[in-house]
Amino acid sequence: MRAAILEGPGAIRIAEVSRPEPGEDEVRIRVEGCGVCASNLEPWAGQEWMTYPGEAGGLGHEAWGRIDAVGPGVVGLEPGDRVAAYSFRAFAEYDIAAAAMTIRLPPQLDGQPFPGEPLGCAFNIFRRSDIRPGQTVAIIGIGFLGAVLTRLASDAGARVIAISRRQESLDLARHYGAAETIPMHDHYAIIDQVKQLTGEAMCERVIECVGKQWPLDLAGELVAFGGRLMVAGYHQDGPRQVSMQMWNWKGIDIINAHERDPAVQMQGLREAVEAVASGSFDPTPLYTHRYTLDQLGEALEATRDKPQGFVKALVTFA
Structure with missing residues (x-):
């Protein structure tokens, strides 16, 4: 071969x-x-x-x-x-x-590509995010993973703030249900804008999908007191530093959303197959x-x- x-x-x-x-x-x-x-x-x-x-x-x-x-x-x-x-x-x-x-794969998916691993990963991240109706969710980095999560969070009744570098990525986030979009160019301007959008309350859930230091720093700033920060970006290029002082003060939950349990991996994959086959996610x-x-x-x-x-x-x- x-x-x-x-x-x-x-x-x-x-x-x-x-x-x-x-x-x-x-x-x-x-x-x-x-x-x-x-x-x-x-x-x-x-x-x-x-x-x-x-x-x-x-x-x-x-x-x-x-x-x-x-x-x-x-x-x-x-x-x-x-x-x-x-x-x-x-x-x-x-x-x-x-x-x-x-x-x-069911017959409904015949002829369609189906990269199951990243789709299953997105569904597992969504489940661990524990997103609830009425929450504000910031998603940092709208590529494949961020776009899938935007749709899942929006369908769950959350208000999604999508943050990404490229305008076309922000347009994609709108397509998948984002209520607000913010260009990822200026760290403090983003924080100020999220404060304005949330009445200073910030976001009950923040999902970092980039895998770099700056977006991780930004995620910590955007999460609300008692909120949950999901590290979905794949950080594989070296150590990271985090502001434990801020994380401690806010009392936030930190979730590393990379699953290594095969049963959990397959649960996400099954959920992804069902969603795409049923037409609930395209x-x-x-x-x-x-x-x-x-x-x-x-x-x-x-x-x-x-x-x-x-x-x-x-x-x-x-």
Whole structure:
């Protein structure tokens, strides 16, 4: 099979490698496509603790496709089933996933891309946010994740204040139900504007979706006394500093919204499948750029540089 190998910083090689075989309780998926995640960018740029080359297909973890083989012990899944899965080498024509981490996609999703991992992640973050009707929720960073959360929070009856760098991101937030939008340019101007919008009360819930120091600092400023700050951004480029004095004074809850419990991961994925299949959530506007496997480097560049109209890149094989 063909697979992408991260040879070094900024260097992707497409190679012919052996097709993997499913072991016990595993399935093999012929990959139709895989989303490109912002978490791919640091390894691709070259973190000092990285070792190269990486595994074949190794950056890809947002796959969907059809099962073409099952290992011993697999029950409830069979060749031909169209699925999404938590797998970890999906920038390749085939990948292996645990059967327990694989979900069959219903007929309503036939022909549609379904990067299950980020969709499931968004639904898990939403559940842990404990958003209630009438609350004010600030969402910092409106990319794929922030846009999904904007819709979920708005549908839950919250008033969403979307904060992001690009005007087109703020327009996207409006599309998904944001009541207010604020350009993310001036730290203190944002704080002042949120004070005005909330009558000085600030936000019962703040979800930080960027993964950088400044947005995390801003999130702490925007959360209300006794509120909840959700760290949904993936902070993988080094240590962070936080104002514990402010966090203590406000008495806020801090939630690291990255799930590692497989049962919880699958709960979010099931909820995402149900929402998209039922039509209650439409992710189609978020899939803005498509690439072939040979163009994976270009897809990573677009994820980093965010050209006009960019939200999410998909690498597709069909």
